[in-house]
Amino acid sequence: MMNILITGSNGQLGSEIKDIANNYTDFNFIFKDLPDLDICNYNELERFITEGKINTIINCAAYTAVDKAEEDKEISQKVNATGVLNLVKALEKVNGKLIHISTDYVFNGNSFLPYQESDIVSPIGVYGQTKREGELAVLNSSIDAIVIRTSWLYSSYGNNFVKTMLRLGETKEELGVIFDQVGTPTYAKDLASTCLEILSCCKENNINSNGKVYHFSNEGVASWYDFAIAIMALGNLDCKVKPIETKDYPTLAKRPHFSVLNKSKIKNDFNISIPFWKDSLEACIFKLKN
Numbered sequence: 001m002m003n004i005l006i007t008g009s010n011g012q013l014g015s016e017i018k019d020i021a022n023n024y025t026d027f028n029f030i031f032k033d034l035p036d037l038d039i040c041n042y043n044e045l046e047r048f049i050t051e052g053k054i055n056t057i058i059n060c061a062a063y064t065a066v067d068k069a070e071e072d073k074e075i076s077q078k079v080n081a082t083g084v085l086n087l088v089k090a091l092e093k094v095n096g097k098l099i100h101i102s103t104d105y106v107f108n109g110n111s112f113l114p115y116q117e118s119d120i121v122s123p124i125g126v127y128g129q130t131k132r133e134g135e136l137a138v139l140n141s142s143i144d145a146i147v148i149r150t151s152w153l154y155s156s157y158g159n160n161f162v163k164t165m166l167r168l169g170e171t172k173e174e175l176g177v178i179f180d181q182v183g184t185p186t187y188a189k190d191l192a193s194t195c196l197e198i199l200s201c202c203k204e205n206n207i208n209s210n211g212k213v214y215h216f217s218n219e220g221v222a223s224w225y226d227f228a229i230a231i232m233a234l235g236n237l238d239c240k241v242k243p244i245e246t247k248d249y250p251t252l253a254k255r256p257h258f259s260v261l262n263k264s265k266i267k268n269d270f271n272i273s274i275p276f277w278k279d280s281l282e283a284c285i286f287k288l289k290n
């Protein structure tokens with residue numbers, strides 16, 4: 001039996017995994033988040049994994065405040081790098097499996113072709129740098145682990161761009177949204193089912209048999225402006241969205257101008273089909289409205 005620990009289980013991705021867990025009757029899930037289980041506390045973590053006979057972890061725990069990370073590198077590094085190293089070390093003791101989630105922000109965004117897993121990383125902010133350190137903790141270990149990089153995550157749970165736009169769209173007549181940052185929105189529900197499908201198809205085999213890094217987002221390409229327009233349309237909101245440039249919306253953290261991910265590897269290796277971003281957005285907004 002796979003005893004699967006979901007760390008950071010109250011976040012967007014963790015909550016989506018919770019929602020679909022009942023469809024996977026072969027798995028025994030254990031959902032934990034702060035303050036009950038802190039991935040930064042190695043002793044607590046090791047005890048929990050050993051005593052709970054945990055043999056698999058999907059790490060949904062992270063410090064995801066991209067701008068705040070610029071002012072408080074220590075907390076970002078603690079959770080995104082040291083916390084991940086702790087998970088790896090604890091899993092080494094029980095020969096366990098790990099799916100770790102990383103980000104498109106490990107790339108600098110200077111490309112104009114969708115990023116492949118083998119492309120050079122060069123994060124331009126603290127969040128991306130500390131997430132890269134977390135990746136390295138996984139990549140340098142000998143456990144059966146994969147890193148899935150994803151982008152522009154949203155969900156009906158937690159705080160995210162979709163929920164912010166729906167809220168602002170109710171009250172504002174007009175809104176400026178950046179059109180010179182291009183990527184792909186990802187419904188956390190689609191990533192949740194991908195993680196569980198990967199574990200299902202590799203119950204007896206290694207999940208890392210064809211390399212350790214994978215890219216996953218929804219299909220297609222959008223700017224934040226395109227994303228906002230689609231949210232207003234699907235949310236039946238009259239708010240007019242105006243395209244603005246990054247320079248006109250200053251933030252503490254720099255973000256890549258282009259971070260579209262190439263998903264060929266994950267689709268081929270695990271036989272996964274990925275929905276178009278607008279179809280998944282429609283499903284999420286339908287859920288939020290009903």
Ligand SMILES: NC(=O)c1ccc[n+]([C@@H]2O[C@H](COP(=O)([O-])OP(=O)(O)OC[C@H]3O[C@@H](n4cnc5c(N)ncnc54)[C@H](OP(=O)(O)O)[C@@H]3O)[C@@H](O)[C@H]2O)c1
Pocket residue numbers: 007008009010011012013014033034037038039040059060061062063064079083101102103104131150151152153154158188
């Ligand atoms: N959100 C995005 O746009 C995005 C884009 C690309 C990649 N990702 C990656 O995707 C993954 C899932 O993201 P998400 O949006 O689901 O994140 P999220 O909603 O911010 O959830 C993260 C969860 O981890 C918890 N956490 C923080 N520190 C912890 C610790 N020391 N020990 C245990 N749990 C801790 C958080 O608790 P608190 O809320 O109490 O801090 C929160 O419940 C992350 O690895 C993230 O880096 C996200």
